Amino acid sequence: MIEKKKNKKVYKKGLNLLEAYPIKFSESVVFVKYDGPVDNFSFPFPDKKVEHIIVNLCPTEPWALPTRAILKNETPDFLNKLEAVRTEYFPDSHCHVVVNHQESSLVNEAERYKSQKDWLSIHTMEPVYPYDTPVLIVKNILGLDIAFGQNTIELGILLLDPQTITGIFEYYIQKNEFNTRLIPISGTGLNENKILKVRPGTPVERILETHVKAGIKYRVFLDGPLNGTEVEDLTQKIDWSVKNIVVLEERDYKTPFPYLKVNKLLFTTSLMGELRRCVYCNFCDDICPVNLEPALYWHCYTRGEKHKARLYALEKCIECGLCSFICPSKLELLHVIRECKS
Numbered sequence: 001m002i003e004k005k006k007n008k009k010v011y012k013k014g015l016n017l018l019e020a021y022p023i024k025f026s027e028s029v030v031f032v033k034y035d036g037p038v039d040n041f042s043f044p045f046p047d048k049k050v051e052h053i054i055v056n057l058c059p060t061e062p063w064a065l066p067t068r069a070i071l072k073n074e075t076p077d078f079l080n081k082l083e084a085v086r087t088e089y090f091p092d093s094h095c096h097v098v099v100n101h102q103e104s105s106l107v108n109e110a111e112r113y114k115s116q117k118d119w120l121s122i123h124t125m126e127p128v129y130p131y132d133t134p135v136l137i138v139k140n141i142l143g144l145d146i147a148f149g150q151n152t153i154e155l156g157i158l159l160l161d162p163q164t165i166t167g168i169f170e171y172y173i174q175k176n177e178f179n180t181r182l183i184p185i186s187g188t189g190l191n192e193n194k195i196l197k198v199r200p201g202t203p204v205e206r207i208l209e210t211h212v213k214a215g216i217k218y219r220v221f222l223d224g225p226l227n228g229t230e231v232e233d234l235t236q237k238i239d240w241s242v243k244n245i246v247v248l249e250e251r252d253y254k255t256p257f258p259y260l261k262v263n264k265l266l267f268t269t270s271l272m273g274e275l276r277r278c279v280y281c282n283f284c285d286d287i288c289p290v291n292l293e294p295a296l297y298w299h300c301y302t303r304g305e306k307h308k309a310r311l312y313a314l315e316k317c318i319e320c321g322l323c324s325f326i327c328p329s330k331l332e333l334l335h336v337i338r339e340c341k342s
C-alpha cells in the first residue's frame with residue numbers, strides 16, 4: 001500500500017510490488033528442451049488429517065507466475081481438478097481459494113462455481129506483498145497465528161500452489177505423465193520476460209541460454225530478488241519447488257532516478273555503491289508487514305550484540321526482505337536478520 005502524505009510517498013505495512021514494478025510476460029509459453037536426467041513429480045501426502053486447503057491465486061510478486069498462465073481462461077476446469085484432488089485425498093477438508101480482487105472476471109467465475117459447492121470458499125485479497133506468504137495468508141484467511149517456518153500441516157492446514165494441484169490431479173488421479181513446470185523468467189538481464197515450460201532437473205544455464213542479453217554481467221535469483229536465493233553456480237539444477245527465475249543486469253554505474261523507470265525491474269544491489277550509515281528514516285519500520293523495527297537488528301548486529309536482537313521480537317520476522325528493499329542506505333537488513341536468527 002502506498003499512502004501519500006504531504007506529497008511524499010510513505011510505504012505502509014507491505015508494498016504493492018505489482019504496481020511498483022509491473023512485469024509483462026510474453027503470451028506464448030516456450031518449452032525448454034533438455035535431454036539429461038530429470039526429476040519425476042511426486043507429492044509428499046501428509047499423514048495428518050487436513051482440515052483446510054488454501055490455494056493462492058493472488059500472487060503478490062511481479063516475477064511470480066501470472067494466474068492466467070495456469071488457469072488459461074478455464075477457471076471451472078481448474079476448480080474441478082481441485083475438487084477431484086480434495087475428494088480423493090482430503091475429503092474432510094474445506095478449500096479456500098484466494099483471488100486478486102482486481103481480477104473481476106476471475107472473481108465472478110469462481111463465485112459462480114462456488115454457488116453449488118459447500119466445500120469451497122472464495123476470498124478476495126489486495127495483491128500487496130508479502131500478504132500471500134504462509135504467516136500472513138493463514139492469519140488473513142483462517143485468523144490463526146502461525147510461526148515463521150512452521151509446518152502448517154501440524155495445524156491441519158495445507159497450502160497448495162496451483163501447479164501442484166494440477167500435478168496431483170494429472171499424475172496420481174488421471175495417471176498421466178506430469179514432468180514439466182511453468183517457470184516465469186524476468187528481469188533487466190533478459191531480452192524478454194517469458195514463461196517457460198521446464199523439466200525439473202534442468203540446469204539454470206540451460207534454461208537461460210538464448211534469453212540473457214549478450215555481453216552483460218548479471219546475477220540470477222531463484223524465487224525473486226527480495227528474499228530468494230542467488231544462484232552462484234549456473235550448472236545448478238532446478239527442482240519442483242522453484243517458482244521463478246529473475247536475472248538482473250549488474251552494472252558498474254548507478255541508474256539515475258530509478259524510481260522514474262517504472263516499467264523496469266531496476267533493483268540496485270549492494271555490489272554497486274557504498275553502504276551508508278542508518279539515517280533513522282524509519283522507512284523500514286513503516287514497510288514491515290508484521291510491525292517490527294528492522295533497524296534495531298542492524299544496530300544490535302553492528303555493535304556485535306546480535307543475541308540482543310531477540311529482545312525485539314526477531315522470531316516474528318517472516319523474512320520478506322522489504323526492509324532491505326526500501327532502505328535508502330542499502331543496508332542488508334534481511335541478511336543481518338538471518339545472521340541474528342542463526
Ligand code: SF4
Pocket residue numbers: 287288289290291292293294316317318319320321322323324333334337
Ligand atoms: S524481512 Fe522481517 S523485519 Fe524486514 S520487513 Fe520483512 S518481516 Fe519486517
Ligand code: SF4
Pocket residue numbers: 277278279280281282283284285294295298326327328329330331333
Ligand atoms: S530504512 Fe535503513 S536507514 Fe532507514 S531506519 Fe531503516 S535501517 Fe535505518
